[in-house]
Structures are given as structure tokens and as C-alpha cells.
Amino acid sequence: MAQRRLLPLVPEDVDLASLGEGPREECGVFGIYAPGEDVSTLTYYGLYALQHRGQESAGIAVSDGQRIVVHKDMGLVNQVFRDSGLAAMTGHLAIGHCRYSTTGSSSWANAQPQYAETPEGNGVALGHNGNLVNTLELARKLDVPATNDSEVMCRLLARDAEPSVMDAIAGIAPELTGAFSVVCMDEERLYAFRDRDGVRPLVIGRLPRGGWVVASETAGLDIVGAVYVRDVEPGEIVAIDQHGIESRRFAAAEPHYCLFEWVYLARPDHVQDGRSVYAARREMGRVLAREAPVEADVVVPVPDSGHAAAGGYAVESGIPYADALVKNRYVGRTFIQPTQTLRQLGIRLKLSPVREIIDGQRLVVVDDSIVRGNTSRQLIAMLRAAGAAEVHMRITSPPIAHPCYYGIDMATRAQLVGADMSVEEIRAFIEADSLHYISLDGLISATPTPKDRLCRACMDGQYPIPVPGEHEDHAQFKFDFEGTASSSVTPSAAEATRVADAREGRPVEE
Numbered sequence: 001m002a003q004r005r006l007l008p009l010v011p012e013d014v015d016l017a018s019l020g021e022g023p024r025e026e027c028g029v030f031g032i033y034a035p036g037e038d039v040s041t042l043t044y045y046g047l048y049a050l051q052h053r054g055q056e057s058a059g060i061a062v063s064d065g066q067r068i069v070v071h072k073d074m075g076l077v078n079q080v081f082r083d084s085g086l087a088a089m090t091g092h093l094a095i096g097h098c099r100y101s102t103t104g105s106s107s108w109a110n111a112q113p114q115y116a117e118t119p120e121g122n123g124v125a126l127g128h129n130g131n132l133v134n135t136l137e138l139a140r141k142l143d144v145p146a147t148n149d150s151e152v153m154c155r156l157l158a159r160d161a162e163p164s165v166m167d168a169i170a171g172i173a174p175e176l177t178g179a180f181s182v183v184c185m186d187e188e189r190l191y192a193f194r195d196r197d198g199v200r201p202l203v204i205g206r207l208p209r210g211g212w213v214v215a216s217e218t219a220g221l222d223i224v225g226a227v228y229v230r231d232v233e234p235g236e237i238v239a240i241d242q243h244g245i246e247s248r249r250f251a252a253a254e255p256h257y258c259l260f261e262w263v264y265l266a267r268p269d270h271v272q273d274g275r276s277v278y279a280a281r282r283e284m285g286r287v288l289a290r291e292a293p294v295e296a297d298v299v300v301p302v303p304d305s306g307h308a309a310a311g312g313y314a315v316e317s318g319i320p321y322a323d324a325l326v327k328n329r330y331v332g333r334t335f336i337q338p339t340q341t342l343r344q345l346g347i348r349l350k351l352s353p354v355r356e357i358i359d360g361q362r363l364v365v366v367d368d369s370i371v372r373g374n375t376s377r378q379l380i381a382m383l384r385a386a387g388a389a390e391v392h393m394r395i396t397s398p399p400i401a402h403p404c405y406y407g408i409d410m411a412t413r414a415q416l417v418g419a420d421m422s423v424e425e426i427r428a429f430i431e432a433d434s435l436h437y438i439s440l441d442g443l444i445s446a447t448p449t450p451k452d453r454l455c456r457a458c459m460d461g462q463y464p465i466p467v468p469g470e471h472e473d474h475a476q477f478k479f480d481f482e483g484t485a486s487s488s489v490t491p492s493a494a495e496a497t498r499v500a501d502a503r504e505g506r507p508v509e510e
């Protein structure tokens with residue numbers, strides 16, 4: 001049995017709660033039009049299935065045809081909604097949202113659905129998944145300040161909502177630049193629209209008794225018993241009411257679906273272009289086994305997203321598979337304070353090794369990505385402390401070398417270990433015996449989608465949607481908007497310092 005060793009101390013700038021987790025998605029959206037059904041409770045369950053896309057806040061807006069009621073708060077879906085609260089939210093259509101913040105801070109005001117009143121006193125509620133890159137420009141069109149891109153969008157729609165919300169969307173959507181998969185509603189109709197690149201997913205399903213559902217992923221349909229009908233197409237607006245679906249285009253489709261949804265973000269049971277994410281991840285493992293074989297005794301997944309790929313690697317290589325890492329599922333984000341003791345525990349807070357499997361073995365460890373490198377470094381140290389003879393890392397994405405501006409919190413360029421280090425330098429930093437990333441072409445071959453219809457900007461730097469100031473840092477981009485959204489174009493000293501720190505490579509708090 002190997003001697004118990006302390007793990008490397010987690011650096012002070014690293015969020016302990018983020019260890020053992022991949023990049024953070026920022027939102028899941030859900031919408032339902034179903035007279036006669038308990039739409040609030042169905043929305044609650046829809047959000048439950050989409051909880052992996054955002055865990056900081058949740059909300060539901062419901063309408064009975066006369067008025068819209070919104071309830072939202074900080075926390076997980078089951079923390080925000082109690083049975084009694086849902087029972088009071090009656091109506092025939094609803095939208096729901098769960099959020100992790102990428103633009104605007106994590107606060108109640110930024111929780112969604114956003115709500116705004118029209119000039120005639122009617123309501124518009126909106127939930128958004130994605131990130132706009134021209135929010136600053138859009139915010140200038142409003143008389144009142146807004147704190148994030150989704151609020152700007154909601155206020156613009158409410159401003160123009162009379163006489164027709166559909167017309168308002170058709171007028172405003174072409175002015176939005178960036179990624180947006182949106183559900184919104186007035187008192188009578190459910191609407192959904194998606195950017196012309198279709199960066200984030202958005203699907204439509206039909207309930208057995210005739211209602212309609214819109215959700216970020218097919219898992220949101222499955223959980224309420226809806227059957228997948230089709231995607232909301234890139235560049236399309238749909239309006240749903242008792243007459244069915246009305247469809248209108250605001251732009252020709254130019255698909256650039258997020259490749260990282262396949263690698264990490266989407267649930268394994270999500271189906272896109274006819275293939276499940278599970279099947280694609282399993283194929284990624286097979287591709288990795290062919291591209292980067294190694295002599296080893298056991299293939300180990302990093303939970304949860306590594307499971308399917310590790311299975312594929314094991315089948316292709318003939319090396320046995322074993323669940324040698326157990327996830328401590330109920331360690332919440334909220335209660336992890338960065339004390340010295342917890343920094344020393346690091347990854348042990350999230351993952352526990354099964355020594356019986358690991359001791360004396362040569363491991364192939366399959367993970368989805370390496371963002372900052374601290375999680376991998378801690379993980380490998382923990383496996384060695386548990387007796388691993390060798391640790392060979394295999395990663396199902398190419399190096400993440402560029403920030404994401406389309407809704408995934410991929411840290412700043414300065415914090416991406418793949419931006420400045422070679423693969424060999426990263427291997428040395430995480431102290432693996434070997435490290436191999438899947439090739440970009442290999443990864444794409446595991447999906448059903450051709451290369452020119454995928455966004456892969458965080459991997460190859462080819463941004464399909466132009467990003468103002470892209471050569472600057474992600475922190476600068478965020479700062480530009482936040483400075484204006486608070487009604488001031490002059491940066492505060494703290495903001496200016498934050499940006500300067502990012503440029504100099506010092507850590508910047510997200």
C-alpha cells in the first residue's frame with residue numbers, strides 16, 4: 001500500500017468549488033404551452049432535467065391569460081421552489097430558467113426569467129441561454145440601465161411589444177449579435193427564437209395530450225413525457241398558442257453548433273442531429289484509443305462526463321474499465337470556503353479514489369478537458385497517493401486555448417493552461433506520465449455534424465461570430481459591458497485594476 005501523501009496545495013486564486021468540475025455552462029431554458037396541464041409543475045421538472053446547465057439561480061414565469069406571475073431566486077431548482085409556491089402559480093403557459101452567470105454578477109436581479117412591462121402595461125417574460133457580444137451597443141438604445149444581456153433583450157422586446165410580440169422579436173433579433181437560444185412569453189403566447197448560428201441547442205416537443213414544450217435539451221422533453229418534434233432552427237422564431245406553431249425567419253441559418261456541448265456540456269441522453277451525446281462521447285474514447293494507445297492495466301473515467309469516453313477507450317484498447325473514482329455528489333458549491341485546510345484537501349472534497357482498484361496499477365485516466373490544469377494536477381497526485389504506478393491522461397477535447405464569448409465561462413485567456421503551454425509543458429505541470437488530447441478532426445468525426453457547421457473557437461481560435469475586441473482578454477470584454485450597464489462608461493478603479501491584472505496574467509475573479 002502506498003504511503004499517504006498530501007496533495008499539492010490549491011493556489012489561492014482557484015475556486016475550490018470548481019475543482020473536479022469542468023467549465024461552467026450558463027443557462028438552461030424551458031417553455032410550455034399546455035392548457036389543462038399543471039404547467040408550473042411541468043416546468044419545475046423540466047428545469048430539474050436541465051439543472052446541470054446552471055446552478056446559481058432558477059425561476060419560472062406563468063400566465064393564466066390575464067397576467068404573468070414570476071418567481072425566481074438564488075439556488076438550485078428544488079431550493080427555489082417548494083410545492084406550496086408552485087401551487088399558487090396557475091395558468092396555461094409558462095417559461096423556466098436555470099442560470100450560471102457569465103455576464104452580469106450572480107445576484108437576484110440577474111436571475112431569470114427577466115420581466116418587463118410594455119408601454120400599455122402588459123407583460124413580457126424572457127429566459128436566455130447564450131451570450132450576446134454587442135450588449136453595450138444594444139444597451140445604449142434603452143432609457144433605463146440594465147444589468148445583463150438578457151435584461152437588455154427583454155426590455156427591448158417589451159418596448160416594441162405592441163401590437164405584436166412576434167413582430168417585435170422579428171425586428172430586434174437581427175440586431176442581436178452572439179449566441180441566443182431564447183424562450184419568452186406574453187400573457188397569451190409562448191415564443192422561442194435562436195441565433196442564426198444556432199450555437200446553443202433549442203428543441204421543440206409535443207405532449208401526449210397536445211401541448212407544446214421547448215427546452216435546451218431533449219432531456220427537458222423526456223422528463224415531462226414530451227416527444228421530440230424538431231429543433232428551433234437557427235435564425236427562426238416560433239410562436240405557440242391554441243392554433244399550433246407559427247414560424248417565421250429573421251435570418252438565414254448559418255449553423256455553428258457548439259462543439260463543446262458534445263464534449264462536456266450536454267447531458268449524455270441529449271440527442272442532436274440524430275445521435276445521442278452518449279454515443280458521441282463513447283466514439284471519442286474509441287478515437288482517442290486509436291490516436292493515443294498506451295500500455296496500461298485499467299481505464300478510469302473522471303466522473304461524470306468521462307464515463308462514456310472511458311468505456312469507448314476500454315473497448316477499443318482491450319484494457320479493462322473500472323470506476324476507480326467516486327464522486328462526492330452532495331458537496332455543494334455554497335459551503336466550500338477557501339481555508340488553508342480545505343485548500344490542502346482540494347480534489348478530495350469532490351472525488352474519492354478506490355484504492356483496491358488503483359494500487360500498483362498503470363492507469364489510463366479519461367477526462368473531457370483541461371482548463372486551468374489545477375484539477376488534473378490534484379487528481380493525479382491523489383491517484384499516486386492511492387498507489388497508482390503510472391497515470392496516463394487522455395483528454396476528449398483538443399487543448400482549450402481561447403476564451404468562449406458565446407456563453408461558456410472558460411476563464412480568461414491568461415488562465416487557460418492551453419493558451420501558452422505546449423502539451424509537454426502541461427504534462428509536466430500536471431505531473432502525468434503521459435498526456436494526449438484527441439485531435440480536432442478526431443473529435444469532430446465522433447459527432448454527426450460536419451466541421452463547417454460547428455463552432456470550435458475555444459480550440460482553434462476561429463470565431464464564427466465576430467467578437468468586438470476579441471484580441472483583448474475575456475475580462476476586458478465583460479468589463480466593457482458591465483461598465484456601461486451600470487449607466488457609466490467610466491470604469492471604476494477596481495474594474496480598471498481587474499482588467500490590468502488580466503492583461504498581466506494575474507488571476508481575475510470571474
Ligand code: SF4
Pocket residue numbers: 199258259260261403404405406407408455456457458459
Ligand atoms: S467557443 Fe467553444 S465553448 Fe464556446 S461556443 Fe464555441 S465551441 Fe462552444
